[in-house]
Amino acid sequence: MANYENAIEIKGLTKKYDGFTLDNISFNVPKGSIMGFIGQNGAGKTTTIRALLGIIRFDSGSINMLGLDNREHEYEIKEQIAAVFDELPFQEMFTAKQLSIMMGGIYRDWDKVTFEKYLDRFQLPARKKCGKFSKGMKMKLQIAAALSHNAKLLIMDEATTGLDPVVRNEILDIFREYLQNEERSILMSSHITSDLEKIADSVTFIDRGKLLLSGYKDDVLDTHAMIRCSKSDYAEIDKADFISARLTDFGAEVMVADREAAKKKYSGALIEKTTLEEIMLFYVNAAKKEWN
């Protein structure tokens, strides 16, 4: 396998459909890290993931995964990656044991012992049809399969959607363990920003096919801030200084991208830390500038 700094490198990815365009998307997922890929429904997250997996042909741009071009070295890459989806992609009549047999006949590096260890750890019955599993169990089964062929890159497409907080927490713990090996990376697409705040090293926001923001999560959270003020104070804030503002009957919440500059300029204002969810909301409404 080639030496590489970034597990995924996307440059200028563009794909046009009727009514939707994935427009010049560029971001990297550094090796050994977890990238949160955030956007509302229909933003283009799944389209981007489909381009990564080669399901769709993009109109322009390039994608490198694990240091290799994803079209030239398709099979070498796919031996080393695993994808996890929000629904179980296997027929529900299979048991975990049969799944292991099937995967053993597909992946050269399939490790049956590792898979069985994960089944024990997740308390998944090996001989029960996976159609009878709960949603959480199905997700754990997918993850067990994904982690059992020495994959260097996990691609998660809304994998934690619909799971209860206990199961989601368990899954996040597994990812932390997975990333202890610095050769491994995760791209996690989700609109549950609270999960990504707990685990992501970097985040990329996408909306309506356009990249809004990409960077290290801590940097993004540190640089962005929320100004909460009255209507009269809001009137004094320069529109060029903020992303967008949510207006209420009592005042305004204003998202700024440069906390330090805002502190200096609006020293009397209440400037608070913000969350990824709020950042996403305010960026999505950036075109409107003011919304409620």
Next chain:
Amino acid sequence: MEKRKSAPIWGLFYREFYPTLKELVACYAVGIALCIVFYLIKLSMEIGNLANMSGGNLEMLKMTLPGYAIYLPGVLFMAEVNGSMSAFQFEMTPKFRCFTASIPVSEWKFVGVKFLTSASILVVGILAAFLNAAIMCSIYDVAFDKTIIANLLLCAVGVSIVCAGLYLFNYLFRSPMAAVIAYLVVMYGVVIGWMVPHFEEIEQLATENEMDAVSLILEDITDFSTAFLPFSVPCIIAVLWLGWVLCALLAKRREK
């Protein structure tokens, strides 16, 4: 870096074959049970209750029953290919297509595995049908000749068309109900298209003697299948392959 070829695929064969196992066993169990029933009927016609039937009825039974015994279990064995194709429905779901794109197996190998699995099941079904026909011919003292082989192969073609065609329609219309309706329209269209030129003849014969009308239809089918015999095997392969490949290509096009 040298490009690696796509991964081994025996896991995919297992995946294709396993879901059909239950239906396969059930189908063959019913087929074998039918064979036993036909054997018992023959015994009864010789030395049992049916032997006491009035002459005309017994003769009618002796004339018609061998046909059912030779062909009916055989069609059942061959129709089991339907079981392998029923998995197809699941595979056009978006999440499954994403999964297939994430594994190191080319799309053509994926389709090829499906084809080989269906073809294997159909070939085994055809062999079982021939075996059944040979046994029933020996039980009912009927010559196991070229006509029977031709008719069985024509049945195999028919079964392939039914199975591949139904699922192709299912995929095109994305609705099982619409697929069945469209399919029935096509099938009845074909049957009516055959019957219309013969309609007056059959009607006339049927008013004089129903058996002559039936014989005329059977003769036409037998003549057709005998003429079709050399083409039947390539036809089966082509129909099965066409069904799978067309669906895979259409699915690809939908994705783009």
